[in-house]
Amino acid sequence: MVNYFSSDFKLGILGGGQLGKMMLYETRKYDIQTLVLDPSEEAPSKISCNYFEQGELMDYNTVLNFGRKANVVTFEIEGVNIEALKQLESEGIKTFPSAATLEKIQNKAVQKKFYLEKSIPTANFEVFEDLQKLKDAVKNNKISLPFVWKSATGGYDGKGVSVIKIIEDLNELSDGECIAERLVPFKNELAVIVARNPSGEMKTYPVVEMEFHPTANQVEYVICPARIDEKVAEKARKLAEKVSEAFGHVGLLAVEMFQTEDDQILINEVAPRPHNSGHYSIEASYTNQFEQHIRAILDLPLGNTESKVGGIMVNLVGAKDHEGEVVYENIEQIMKMDGVTPHIYGKKITRPFRKMGHVTIVDKDISKAREVAEKVKNSIKVISKK
Amino acid sequence: MVNYFSSDFKLGILGGGQLGKMMLYETRKYDIQTLVLDPSEEAPSKISCNYFEQGELMDYNTVLNFGRKANVVTFEIEGVNIEALKQLESEGIKTFPSAATLEKIQNKAVQKKFYLEKSIPTANFEVFEDLQKLKDAVKNNKISLPFVWKSATGGYDGKGVSVIKIIEDLNELSDGECIAERLVPFKNELAVIVARNPSGEMKTYPVVEMEFHPTANQVEYVICPARIDEKVAEKARKLAEKVSEAFGHVGLLAVEMFQTEDDQILINEVAPRPHNSGHYSIEASYTNQFEQHIRAILDLPLGNTESKVGGIMVNLVGAKDHEGEVVYENIEQIMKMDGVTPHIYGKKITRPFRKMGHVTIVDKDISKAREVAEKVKNSIKVISKK
Structure with a gap:
């Protein structure tokens, strides 16, 4: 049993938004030392941690160097550099959830394929490398309207998800790998x-x-x-x-x-x-x-x-x-x-x-x-x- | 209605112990800016406030200058300089509880007399200017054993309170104004x-x-x-x-x-x-x-x-x-x-x-x-x- 409470143990948190902020209340209750990395100087978590660092969560070196200061690393947002997490793990720094888990979740196309593999029920879907390939599929009637478009990466707070009802809706979408999912009633x-x-x-x-x-x-x-x-x-x-x-x-x-x-x-x-x-x-x-x-x-x-x-x-x-x-x-x-x-x-x-x-x-x-x-x-x- | 939330409003807290620390979780929930004054550089509250100042809570100038940085001042410990609170109030800075209220409570002899005045039931007691006067009263059988000794000021966490059962117990007490209170079954x-x-x-x-x-x-x-x-x-x-x-x-x-x-x-x-x-x-x-x-x-x-x-x-x-x-x-x-x-x-x-x-x-x-x-x-x- 590690002596976490009022000790030198340090928890690193990637992301300093409201989720991190609320998590920090609990670390204080347990008197656990915390480090936070966030790109914004005005991150809500900034005030409640022991050490705050401003930096990009998708940057390999930033995440690696930050993580090395901690004993355990976690995150409050999925958009973090997975390669850096893997390197930290190889150096004996625990990261939870693990890099391997996050890798199956971060990209929604990968996540959906994982459900198929594991026989976990999910709405039918098809993956497209980019927006043009999706547009072509709609044009050739390989995908029928309406359907749900999801960006494979970067979705957050309702962004990156859209219900496509008419062809013109396709023009509102951002480019990149995406999923077309059956609209489940x-x-x-x-x-x-x-x-x-x-x-x-x-x-x-x-x-x-x-x-x-x-x-x-x-x-x-x-x-x-x-x-x-x-x-x-x-x-x-x-x-x-x-x-x-x-x-x-x-x-x-x-x-x-x-x-x-x-x-x-x-x-x-x-x-x-x-x-x-x-x-x-x-x-x-x-x-x-x-x-x-x-x-x-x-x-x-x-x-x-x-x-x-x-x-x-x-x-x-x-x-x-x-x-x-x-x-x-x-x-x-x-x-x-x-x-x-x-x-x-x-x-x-x-x-x-x-x-x-x-x-x-x-x-x-x-x-x-x-x-x-x-x-x-x-x-x-x-x-x-x- | 003052706009407290996510605004420039500042709450000053005198004392940075565990009570202040737990109070600060709530100020964060409301996103209220906080200032904390405490004599210890390792005060538990230090991490959770927007601004921490190290200083003596009983020092007039320290409390006054600290309070002037806030819009409302409160405290998490009674041992604070009341004259400074009065000055802050006269300058329009709200202090709650007020200096007048704290003045009736800070000294236990004053507090007990206040209960008598207001017909609030409390155990019988007598006030002594110093320890020698109490000892004399016991010696002359004006106070009978057993009784409860309470220091008029500075009591905290069980310190400053003692049950006096035998004459020798008096030798363990610290000097200063005190109360002898009837031991209530x-x-x-x-x-x-x-x-x-x-x-x-x-x-x-x-x-x-x-x-x-x-x-x-x-x-x-x-x-x-x-x-x-x-x-x-x-x-x-x-x-x-x-x-x-x-x-x-x-x-x-x-x-x-x-x-x-x-x-x-x-x-x-x-x-x-x-x-x-x-x-x-x-x-x-x-x-x-x-x-x-x-x-x-x-x-x-x-x-x-x-x-x-x-x-x-x-x-x-x-x-x-x-x-x-x-x-x-x-x-x-x-x-x-x-x-x-x-x-x-x-x-x-x-x-x-x-x-x-x-x-x-x-x-x-x-x-x-x-x-x-x-x-x-x-x-x-x-x-x-x-």
């Missing part, structure tokens, strides 16, 4: 977070449900527990465990899934890190996802993943037509509501649809929490200073 | 945390109970909710509110009380800040005490003080006969237990009875939490490196 979009440590201990969080806006194609609420049949939930958790084991994953793996009309579960995609769909856990779970990630990568015993209370998460995204210094309008209104906790990520500038924070709403009665969540959604506005 | 030692904001909104947390070791005179567990009659609990909360109002207090006020054999409630003493008896709230309450303190002093709406689950807190104090670099023995054992969360304060050196951290145990069933708490207490040891 689904009842629910679900997610399960799996935690796994190097000793092989594994725990899953309850299934959460993404509730979409009735007209706009946008997730409005992440709801835990999902309001679905217990058998379907059990099937989703088992499948998530299978995915985690297939990847040989260590740390947190957020598994996004579709529940089809006939109650099949299909894997959509995974994220090998704390995830937006697990933010509810800070207020609702016995062990929140960030603490769990730290426990997992340090090979500590995993904590209880059950919920104390029902939880709903609402993203705080920048209002459209607002760009500039941020103001959280009516935040005092939502703070009056019982069980409501705002989390502000610390980005000074708001832009349309930029993730600026989130709000968690908890209640023993999930339907009551859902009512409050709607009031929260209708009250708070993320706008720019006049 | 009590059934329970209770505490209630009251939150109050400048607008006068007030909320109380549930009554907690200090469970003592059956033979050693030492608190072993802080239990929420206290296992007492609901009517007694209601009386305790009402009295705590009365005390908060009497002090015109803003922020958190931890009110420590005795429940006598005949179910009277007597005020023992108060602390105008987050308190050890409220640490359970991080895991158990809808709004933890640190978030509540921030809400209160910024005149934001107060959060729900109810509990999601039952909570028990165990202090992690340095084992006797151990001084040096700290090791938390068997911490991985307690992390295997459901609902157990260790908090490590970040002090590198352990000393006998030094507060090094705490552990919270939560469960929907408080008696089950109590069982786990005993296992925690019997497992973990705070020792020095061999």
Whole structure:
């Protein structure tokens, strides 16, 4: 057993955004020394670590030299240099999730092929080397509309994913390797977070449900527990465990899934890190996802993943037509509501649809929490200073 | 309404110990800029604030110049220079709790006299200018043994309080103004945390109970909710509110009380800040005490003080006969237990009875939490490196 607490042990974190920031609260609780690498001088994590370095996460030498200062390295964003992680591993510095795991996930085309290999159910797809090859396939009727276009790399926060309904939609896409995926008619979009440590201990969080806006194609609420049949939930958790084991994953793996009309579960995609769909856990779970990630990568015993209370998460995204210094309008209104906790990520500038924070709403009665969540959604506005 | 979140607003905190450190997690959640003043270069808070200054908290100029950099000033320890707070207030910098409130609390002799004035029930006492005057009173049988000696100033973590059973015990005491207090036979030692904001909104947390070791005179567990009659609990909360109002207090006020054999409630003493008896709230309450303190002093709406689950807190104090670099023995054992969360304060050196951290145990069933708490207490040891 390594003596992590109040010792010289150092954890390196690649990426210093809001996920890293929330992870850092937990490292402080355990008094673990932390190093953070991020390209932005204004990274939200900067304030809460022991050592901050500004640098590019995809640059081999930057990541290698940074990682050498740590005893264990993890990341809060998938876009990091894998070759540098491999070199660190060969030098005896533990990186969790491992370079081999990340390599199967970072590129979505590789990820999807991996599911086929491992007989993990996923929507049918085809891979294209570049946009022109996809356009040709559509032209020659080898791919029929509508379908989902996904960029193989670089997707984040809804970027890099698009539903192609008409031919003209193809002109809006960026070039590069991509996937055309069958548009699956689904009842629910679900997610399960799996935690796994190097000793092989594994725990899953309850299934959460993404509730979409009735007209706009946008997730409005992440709801835990999902309001679905217990058998379907059990099937989703088992499948998530299978995915985690297939990847040989260590740390947190957020598994996004579709529940089809006939109650099949299909894997959509995974994220090998704390995830937006697990933010509810800070207020609702016995062990929140960030603490769990730290426990997992340090090979500590995993904590209880059950919920104390029902939880709903609402993203705080920048209002459209607002760009500039941020103001959280009516935040005092939502703070009056019982069980409501705002989390502000610390980005000074708001832009349309930029993730600026989130709000968690908890209640023993999930339907009551859902009512409050709607009031929260209708009250708070993320706008720019006049 | 001030725009606190992601703005230029600055909160100054006097004192950078574990209470300040835990308070800082909440300021980060709200993205509020923070300044911390503490005499120690190794203060636990140092890492989590925007600006750290090393300096004496009782020095007029140090506190004044530090405070002038902030928009609102608060403290996590009572031993701060009150004259500097008064000057800051006269310059328009808000200090919460106010200098006037702190002045009534900082000196225990003044605090006890205030209770008499306001007809707040408290144990009988007498004030002595110095130790010699107390010794004379005992010699002349004006004070009868046993009694409780309390230093008027500087008491902290059990220091400055002593039960005097025999004349020889007087020789162990430090000199200075002091109180001799009647030794009250009590059934329970209770505490209630009251939150109050400048607008006068007030909320109380549930009554907690200090469970003592059956033979050693030492608190072993802080239990929420206290296992007492609901009517007694209601009386305790009402009295705590009365005390908060009497002090015109803003922020958190931890009110420590005795429940006598005949179910009277007597005020023992108060602390105008987050308190050890409220640490359970991080895991158990809808709004933890640190978030509540921030809400209160910024005149934001107060959060729900109810509990999601039952909570028990165990202090992690340095084992006797151990001084040096700290090791938390068997911490991985307690992390295997459901609902157990260790908090490590970040002090590198352990000393006998030094507060090094705490552990919270939560469960929907408080008696089950109590069982786990005993296992925690019997497992973990705070020792020095061999």
